[in-house]
Amino acid sequence: xxxxxxxxxxxxxxxxxxxxxxxxxxxxxxxxxxxxxxxxxxxxxxxxxxxxxxxxxxxxxxxxxxxxxxxxxxxxxxxxxxxxxxxxxxxxxxxxxxxxxxxxxxxxxxxxxxxxxxxxxxxxxxxxxxxxxxxxxxxxxxxxxxxxxxxxxxxxxxxxxxxxxxxxxxxxxxxxxxxxxxxxxxxxxxxxxxxxxxxxxxxxxxxxxxxxxxxxxxxxxxxxxxxxxxxxx
Amino acid sequence: xxxxxxxxxxxxxxxxxxxxxxxxxxxxxxxxxxxxxxxxxxxxxxxxxxxxxxxxxxxxxxxxxxxxxxxxxxxxxxxxxxxxxxxxxxxxxxxxxxxxxxxxxxxxxxxxxxxxxxxxxxxxxxxxxxxxxxxxxxxxxxxxxxxxxxxxxxxxxxxxxxxxxxxxxxxxxxxxxxxxxxxxxxxxxxxxxxxxxxxxxxxxxxxxxxxxxxxxxxxxxxxxxxxxxxxxxxxxxxxxxxxxxxxxxxxxxxxxxxxxxxxxxxxxxxxxxxxxxxxxxxxxxxxxxxxxxxxxxxxxxxxxxxxxxxxxxxxxxxxxxxxxxxxxxxxxxxxxxxxxxxx
Numbered sequence: 001x002x003x004x005x006x007x008x009x010x011x012x013x014x015x016x017x018x019x020x021x022x023x024x025x026x027x028x029x030x031x032x033x034x035x036x037x038x039x040x041x042x043x044x045x046x047x048x049x050x051x052x053x054x055x056x057x058x059x060x061x062x063x064x065x066x067x068x069x070x071x072x073x074x075x076x077x078x079x080x081x082x083x084x085x086x087x088x089x090x091x092x093x094x095x096x097x098x099x100x101x102x103x104x105x106x107x108x109x110x111x112x113x114x115x116x117x118x119x120x121x122x123x124x125x126x127x128x129x130x131x132x133x134x135x136x137x138x139x140x141x142x143x144x145x146x147x148x149x150x151x152x153x154x155x156x157x158x159x160x161x162x163x164x165x166x167x168x169x170x171x172x173x174x175x176x177x178x179x180x181x182x183x184x185x186x187x188x189x190x191x192x193x194x195x196x197x198x199x200x201x202x203x204x205x206x207x208x209x210x211x212x213x214x215x216x217x218x219x220x221x222x223x224x225x226x227x228x229x230x231x232x233x
Numbered sequence: 234x235x236x237x238x239x240x241x242x243x244x245x246x247x248x249x250x251x252x253x254x255x256x257x258x259x260x261x262x263x264x265x266x267x268x269x270x271x272x273x274x275x276x277x278x279x280x281x282x283x284x285x286x287x288x289x290x291x292x293x294x295x296x297x298x299x300x301x302x303x304x305x306x307x308x309x310x311x312x313x314x315x316x317x318x319x320x321x322x323x324x325x326x327x328x329x330x331x332x333x334x335x336x337x338x339x340x341x342x343x344x345x346x347x348x349x350x351x352x353x354x355x356x357x358x359x360x361x362x363x364x365x366x367x368x369x370x371x372x373x374x375x376x377x378x379x380x381x382x383x384x385x386x387x388x389x390x391x392x393x394x395x396x397x398x399x400x401x402x403x404x405x406x407x408x409x410x411x412x413x414x415x416x417x418x419x420x421x422x423x424x425x426x427x428x429x430x431x432x433x434x435x436x437x438x439x440x441x442x443x444x445x446x447x448x449x450x451x452x453x454x455x456x457x458x459x460x461x462x463x464x465x466x467x468x469x470x471x472x473x474x475x476x477x478x479x480x481x482x483x484x485x486x487x488x489x490x491x492x493x494x495x496x497x498x499x500x501x502x503x504x505x506x507x508x509x510x511x512x513x514x515x516x517x518x519x520x521x522x523x524x525x526x527x528x529x530x531x532x533x534x535x536x537x538x539x540x541x542x543x544x545x546x547x548x549x550x551x552x553x554x555x556x557x558x559x560x561x562x563x564x565x566x567x568x569x570x571x572x573x574x575x576x
Contacts, residue, residue: 117312176505177501
């Protein structure tokens with residue numbers, strides 16, 4: 001069952017046809033539920049622009065993005081914000097944790113912002129799986145980079161979103177910790193059948209994904225195929 | 234889509250306020266016009282209005298509380314359904330209650346579907362397991378008879394070669410079937426792994442013990458760099474088997490005179506055991522496929538094997554909450570890293 005569908009997505013900057021920058025040039029892509037997809041490209045290839053479109057952070061020049069049956073850019077800004085809060089989990093390179101809140105408060109923040117009830121059983125499972133049990137009352141400042149990113153992953157999972165978007169999640173970590181965080185991210189995607197789209201420029205990090213999509217000059221150059229039977233069996 | 238047919242709550246509130254104000258102005262205007270300015274009447278009207286508004290607000294609160302309570306029940310039901318806990322059943326004569334029951338029925342239908350699918354899946358897995366199991370006995374006979382045949386004294390060289398081939402192929406088939414049985418048992422959860430925190434050094438040694446002779450025959454040097462205290466949560470027997478598969482590959486694909494280096498160290502969440510060899514290596518475009526079932530590299534064609542060792546190893550390790558990654562420089566060697574959880 002596809003959870004994410006992108007059809008002929010274009011984002012052009014500048015009106016003059018001579019100087020137009022094509023950040024995204026006619027991208028079409030489908031991601032199945034529970035898939036862990038890596039989008040690889042050099043800086044300036046358009047991968048960040050693509051991720052912003054998927055999260056409804058920016059509007060395209062042309063094209064459609066459908067997440068879990070909701071067409072993103074047919075919504076008003078207000079609805080898009082609510083949609084983002086409920087259905088999209090973000091993991092950023094710089095963790096973006098609130099320094100004055102404890103780990104547990106950081107994780108439950110998006111649920112509380114939405115006025116929802118906290119599902120303790122699920123939350124405990126997530127915290128356990130990410131090895132954060134002993135840290136839930138600590139402040140983010142006292143944690144290592146790897147631990148902070150694990151908190152950010154738990155926060156992204158907390159609302160049970162339709163999709164998790166990870167923007168260079170290991171960009172600030174050393175290579176050993178990067179591998180660890182990636183293993184955890186992959187395990188989360190399998191354990192909770194969570195769809196994850198991750199952008200990175202690191203090939204060895206991307207290898208852990210079920211599918212690697214390469215993007216260059218705003219176009220997909222490889223990887224735009226449905227996953228093979230390896231995952232089905 | 235569904236939302237668009239229901240007016241926005243804020244707009245609805247404005248509408249009601251406007252209607253109320255209009256009524257108020259109309260009423261006051263009419264009174265002033267008919268009766269002139271009369272303080273007693275004004276006071277009475279004011280009191281009456283406050284009383285009406287107060288009752289209205291109170292009623293509104295009660296309704297809202299009921300609605301919140303209902304929402305909580307529904308949310309609780311959905312949570313219970315997600316975690317497979319027993320459902321609370323409430324019986325009373327309201328539409329809310331009937332909606333609850335509809336939701337309950339829907340959840341039960343979903344559960345029944347899930348159950349059927351799981352049963353079907355198990356049947357297929359059992360079938361695979363049966364097939365693998367039932368072929369074991371005849372295969373053992375084939376192996377035995379081919380050995381007996383090979384012991385016959387007056388065989389022509391041609392026949393002897395053919396008999397040898399039968400032996401080799403049967404052994405290959407035997408290993409394949411054994412692996413498939415293990416896989417299906419792991420996947421169906423028929424095997425319960427005894428994971429506990431223990432030092433990895435013993436596990437590495439156990440995996441290596443079956444390979445010393447083969448490495449020795451090829452003149453391959455094996456170095457181990459592992460602190461005896463480095464530990465991880467793992468099942469001794471199965472992890473040793475996974476490691477054996479990694480090490481066997483390393484021995485198989487390393488030229489005589491090469492070396493294999495095993496390093497173990499703990500990090501934040503995982504303990505990593507790295508097996509680095511100086512073998513033929515794996516081309517970059519094949520790296521992401523090597524853990525697939527029956528995948529064999531293009532350079533690996535000449536070497537005996539069926540491509541199930543790494544798949545099985547990955548399965549064993551991921552069941553234990555770990556993972557195996559691969560990196561390589563073609564021509565210079567490969568590096569397979571096994572990550573095991575520490576807690």
